[in-house]
Amino acid sequence: MRGLSRAGLAERFGSAFRPSLGGGWGGRMVAGALLSATLGVALVQSSLLLLITAALLDPPAGASAAERLEFTDGTTAAVSMLGVVLGGAVFLAGFIISSTFAFTVDQRRRDLALLRLVGGSRGQLRRLLLGEALLLGTLGAALGVPSGLAVMSFQAWLMREFAFVPPGFEGRWRMWILGVSFGTGILLAVAGVLVAARRAARVRPLEALRETGAAAKVMTWSRALIGLVFLGGALALVIVAPAGGPAGGMAMAMNVPIPAAVAVVAFAPLLVPLIARLVPFTGPAGLARANLRDARRRSASVAAPLIVLVALVVGNTGAGASFTASGVRELAAQTHADLVVESTAAAPGGTAPSGTDAASPSGTAGAASIAQVPGVASVSTETRLPAEVTTGSGEDRETEVVSLLVIDPAAYGKAHGTGDALASLSGRAVAAGPGGDVPTKGTVELRLPTRDLGRIPVTASVPATMSGGANLLVPPGLVTPQELAGAPARSFVTLSPGADAAAVRATLAKIGTVSTVADWLRADAEAANSTNQKIMLIVLGLGGLYALIGVINSVVIGAATRRREFAEARVTGMTRAQVVRSALLESYAVTTAALLLGAVAAGATFIAVLATTKSVTGTATLDLPWPQIAGVALIALAVTGATTLITSLSATRPQPVTQLRSS
Amino acid sequence: MTTMTMTGAAVTLQDITRVYGRGQAAVRAVDGVTLDFPRGSWTAVMGPSGSGKSTLLHCAAGLERVDSGRVLIGDTDITAAGDSQLTALRRTRIGFVFQSFNLIGSLTAEQNVALPLRLAGQRPSRADVRATLAAVGLADRVRHRPRELSGGQQQRVAIARAMVTRPEVLFADEPTGALDSSAARTVLDLMRAMADAGQSIVMVTHDPGAAARADSVVFLRDGRAVDRLTGASTHAVADRLAAWER
Numbered sequence: 001m002r003g004l005s006r007a008g009l010a011e012r013f014g015s016a017f018r019p020s021l022g023g024g025w026g027g028r029m030v031a032g033a034l035l036s037a038t039l040g041v042a043l044v045q046s047s048l049l050l051l052i053t054a055a056l057l058d059p060p061a062g063a064s065a066a067e068r069l070e071f072t073d074g075t076t077a078a079v080s081m082l083g084v085v086l087g088g089a090v091f092l093a094g095f096i097i098s099s100t101f102a103f104t105v106d107q108r109r110r111d112l113a114l115l116r117l118v119g120g121s122r123g124q125l126r127r128l129l130l131g132e133a134l135l136l137g138t139l140g141a142a143l144g145v146p147s148g149l150a151v152m153s154f155q156a157w158l159m160r161e162f163a164f165v166p167p168g169f170e171g172r173w174r175m176w177i178l179g180v181s182f183g184t185g186i187l188l189a190v191a192g193v194l195v196a197a198r199r200a201a202r203v204r205p206l207e208a209l210r211e212t213g214a215a216a217k218v219m220t221w222s223r224a225l226i227g228l229v230f231l232g233g234a235l236a237l238v239i240v241a242p243a244g245g246p247a248g249g250m251a252m253a254m255n256v257p258i259p260a261a262v263a264v265v266a267f268a269p270l271l272v273p274l275i276a277r278l279v280p281f282t283g284p285a286g287l288a289r290a291n292l293r294d295a296r297r298r299s300a301s302v303a304a305p306l307i308v309l310v311a312l313v314v315g316n317t318g319a320g321a322s323f324t325a326s327g328v329r330e331l332a333a334q335t336h337a338d339l340v341v342e343s344t345a346a347a348p349g350g351t352a353p354s355g356t357d358a359a360s361p362s363g364t365a366g367a368a369s370i371a372q373v374p375g376v377a378s379v380s381t382e383t384r385l386p387a388e389v390t391t392g393s394g395e396d397r398e399t400e401v402v403s404l405l406v407i408d409p410a411a412y413g414k415a416h417g418t419g420d421a422l423a424s425l426s427g428r429a430v431a432a433g434p435g436g437d438v439p440t441k442g443t444v445e446l447r448l449p450t451r452d453l454g455r456i457p458v459t460a461s462v463p464a465t466m467s468g469g470a471n472l473l474v475p476p477g478l479v480t481p482q483e484l485a486g487a488p489a490r491s492f493v494t495l496s497p498g499a500d501a502a503a504v505r506a507t508l509a510k511i512g513t514v515s516t517v518a519d520w521l522r523a524d525a526e527a528a529n530s531t532n533q534k535i536m537l538i539v540l541g542l543g544g545l546y547a548l549i550g551v552i553n554s555v556v557i558g559a560a561t562r563r564r565e566f567a568e569a570r571v572t573g574m575t576r577a578q579v580v581r582s583a584l585l586e587s588y589a590v591t592t593a594a595l596l597l598g599a600v601a602a603g604a605t606f607i608a609v610l611a612t613t614k615s616v617t618g619t620a621t622l623d624l625p626w627p628q629i630a631g632v633a634l635i636a637l638a639v640t641g642a643t644t645l646i647t648s649l650s651a652t653r654p655q656p657v658t659q660l661r662s663s
Numbered sequence: 664m665t666t667m668t669m670t671g672a673a674v675t676l677q678d679i680t681r682v683y684g685r686g687q688a689a690v691r692a693v694d695g696v697t698l699d700f701p702r703g704s705w706t707a708v709m710g711p712s713g714s715g716k717s718t719l720l721h722c723a724a725g726l727e728r729v730d731s732g733r734v735l736i737g738d739t740d741i742t743a744a745g746d747s748q749l750t751a752l753r754r755t756r757i758g759f760v761f762q763s764f765n766l767i768g769s770l771t772a773e774q775n776v777a778l779p780l781r782l783a784g785q786r787p788s789r790a791d792v793r794a795t796l797a798a799v800g801l802a803d804r805v806r807h808r809p810r811e812l813s814g815g816q817q818q819r820v821a822i823a824r825a826m827v828t829r830p831e832v833l834f835a836d837e838p839t840g841a842l843d844s845s846a847a848r849t850v851l852d853l854m855r856a857m858a859d860a861g862q863s864i865v866m867v868t869h870d871p872g873a874a875a876r877a878d879s880v881v882f883l884r885d886g887r888a889v890d891r892l893t894g895a896s897t898h899a900v901a902d903r904l905a906a907w908e909r
């Protein structure tokens with residue numbers, strides 16, 4: 001048996017690189033399976049190594065206490081982003097490797113039936129297939145490890161380029177990753193084949209005699225069960241997301257595409273042909289249409305990676321853009337001011353801008369001075385400091401870096417429309433800010449960069465917002481002016497009715513950078529959108545590319561066993577052009593069905609987005625990036641079309657008779 | 664029972680029925696057939712298209728279950744045999760040859776022939792395999808892959824593969840159906856020689872010329888065995904077939 005497997009693989013490998021010798025179809029199938037394993041392993045390995053490197057990153061030597069905290073805050077963000085990247089990589093690798101391997105098994109039913117016919121037992125078939133998977137998984141991992149290093153340097157470059165990590169950040173190799181990578185490759189390949197092998201081992205020997213190889217059952221109970229379980233998971237996320245607050249809701253909504261796509265894929269053998277048949281087209285002799293009806297399982301397998309690709313990319317970019325838009329809208333609605341002044345808190349006793357008092361009562365240079373500028377009705381000056389908050393006790397004790405805002409509670413309430421939620425804020429009490437993450441009551445341990453404040457009661461809170469912000473709001477008395485020196489401050493200024501705006505701006509310009517609230521909001525929105533796009537690129541870029549390669553793979557594998565079918569069509573009187581055209585039409589119909597089904601899975605995400613934005617901001621927001629969506633659809637159509645064109649042209653190159661000759 | 668082993672039939676069908684589909688759409692592909700295929704003899708099965716020849720062959724070889732009746736290979740009742748028993752049967756006691764040659768495209772002629780032995784867990788000796796290929800006249804083609812062989816040559820590889828386990832019965836469904844007359848003659852000569860050497864063969868065919876090479880011919884019509892000829896000429900077979908096709 002081992003000899004057989006080796007002979008089969010050797011031939012398939014050999015011909016993978018010598019397709020001109022003809023009959024390299026099996027070769028392409030194996031090459032496709034190998035490629036999916038290699039890239040999957042590479043992606044998982046790279047994401048894991050980067051994640052661990054980022055998590056263990058130390059602040060640069062000689063950094064100040066505040067810089068250390070900022071650094072930790074930055075790496076925490078990078079780590080959680082890489083966590084998402086790793087999660088996506090693991091899902092995609094699992095999905096693409098296992099579905100590709102299962103597809104190659106499904107496609108070889110006739111060969112397997114033949115083995116049964118000449119005396120192969122079910123156990124032998126299973127062992128053969130699992131042995132192949134083991135071999136290919138190992139080989140895929142062996143190629144995946146070096147490829148992973150290349151992927152890692154690219155991903156690290158991207159993260160540096162977008163300033164999500166400090167300059168000089170590089171993923172670090174760890175020896176144990178070899179175990180992870182080989183484990184990943186082998187495990188996923190074997191897992192993919194396991195179910196398919198059980199099904200294939202039950203193939204009846206007689207199927208070897210059916211020319212077209214009667215396909216496996218279209219829907220199986222296990223498939224339906226998997227579909228229902230994941231459908232339930234997707235629904236649960238959609239239902240719970242609005243209750244999760246901004247951060248939780250966003251995370252849940254962004255996770256909907258995965259179970260939704262898996263559920264749709266599980267039912268794809270029913271759905272794809274159904275939808276594909278509705279796609280309007282006319283083709284030579286209705287062959288494409290007949291094939292759609294006949295090869296349901298193949299259509300579904302070809303569509304699967306595309307459904308996942310569309311669900312992930314459209315779902316996540318749509319959700320990201322919508323949450324960003326919702327945050328921008330919310331911020332605009334909540335900000336009540338005319339001008340924004342960005343400045344730096346001065347050291348006490350330092351030179352204050354001319355015409356203003358030096359040390360202000362709030363400990364923040366500028367607040368009092370701004371308030372005294374003629375024409376200013378009110379001002380909320382907010383000075384930002386990094387801090388460390390420890391919550392819980394014992395096992396649950398958790399410390400995280402947060403962003404702390406020193407505010408004037410009354411002025412803050414006016415500028416941000418939080419009313420008198422902060423009225424009780426004074427002395428040693430603090431409030432949970434719009435950024436969430438801090439308990440809204442009880443006590444927390446608070447450490448400033450330079451001083452431990454010990455246990456402090458949280459007596460108030462403002463609602464967590466979509467756009468985030470500071471995690472902790474503290475009254476002026478808690479932090480000394482010395483501790484605030486050099487910290488960035490932002491002042492929201494409201495003019496008195498009839499004030500000379502230009503004159504006020506001119507005066508304020510001596511304190512800091514002045515912009516109108518409209519301009520400031522616009523700049524903030526731009527920054528938010530750009531950050532969102534960078535995150536999407538990092539999270540979806542390589543994963544999307546991998547899924548796209550999975551799409552190409554599935555088209556190639558789907559065409560691998562069709563030489564004979566094409567040849568028969570030609571012998572029946574179809575021209576080569578007609579055969580190719582019919583294959584293209586079939587691919588177009590399947591691609592369209594996959595796009596629609598992917599859109600359905602993405603649609604589930606959008607329901608969660610609408611519900612979450614509604615519950616957090618009061619306004620349901622959906623802001624879809626149509627250019628990207630159209631791009632995904634066009635790329636999908638182009639890629640499946642081109643792959644089908646190439647495979648069907650190459651499959652019809654030899655004289656048809658030669659294809660009918662060998663079994 | 665054991666006393667029948669040497670004298671009994673190679674394959675015995677007792678009132679077997681095979682129905683496809685249900686209700687209105689039900690087709691009685693084989694309808695109450697009782698037949699013996701004698702040991703050491705070559706029996707041809709003829710009949711109009713759709714008369715149930717292939718179904719009969721599949722039932723006789725344990726590839727298809729019967730809905731009623733009994734099937735015996737030698738003295739072994741395989742009517743209710745489980746998968747592993749049927750697998751063992753295919754490995755050691757029966758061989759198949761079909762119209763489409765059903766070779767594995769990625770394996771050489773030699774590897775295809777050795778396959779059943781490998782599956783049976785034996786280490787096939789190269790000499791045995793080559794001898795089997797030589798017996799079908801392909802000593803110089805051992806390293807060729809199916810696509811590099813002519814149809815007749817491929818069919819001879821398939822026969823070699825079926826014979827390498829020295830099966831009790833060889834089942835063949837239109838083995839010459841895809842071959843031209845000279846390639847067909849080579850294959851039939853081969854089968855005649857095998858039958859003369861004591862091989863039991865059951866062969867479905869459309870071709871009266873092929874059927875005439877067999878020791879006897881069974882005629883099927885609408886799933887029933889309707890006639891049997893022994894030692895008939897091509898002409899006689901053709902006439903009888905025409906009569907039943909009318």
Ligand SMILES: Nc1ncnc2c1ncn2[C@@H]1O[C@H](COP(=O)(O)OP(=O)(O)OP(=O)(O)O)[C@@H](O)[C@H]1O
Pocket residue numbers: 683684690691692710711712713714715716717718719
């Ligand atoms: N898997 C199946 N499902 C339903 N009906 C079948 C199936 N296989 C065969 N039949 C039907 O059973 C009948 C006998 O078919 P069978 O293939 O045995 O005929 P045959 O005599 O071998 O014909 P031919 O000479 O054309 O090969 C036919 O009416 C056929 O349509």
Ligand SMILES: [Mg+2]
Pocket residue numbers: 716717718
């Ligand atoms: Mg037949």
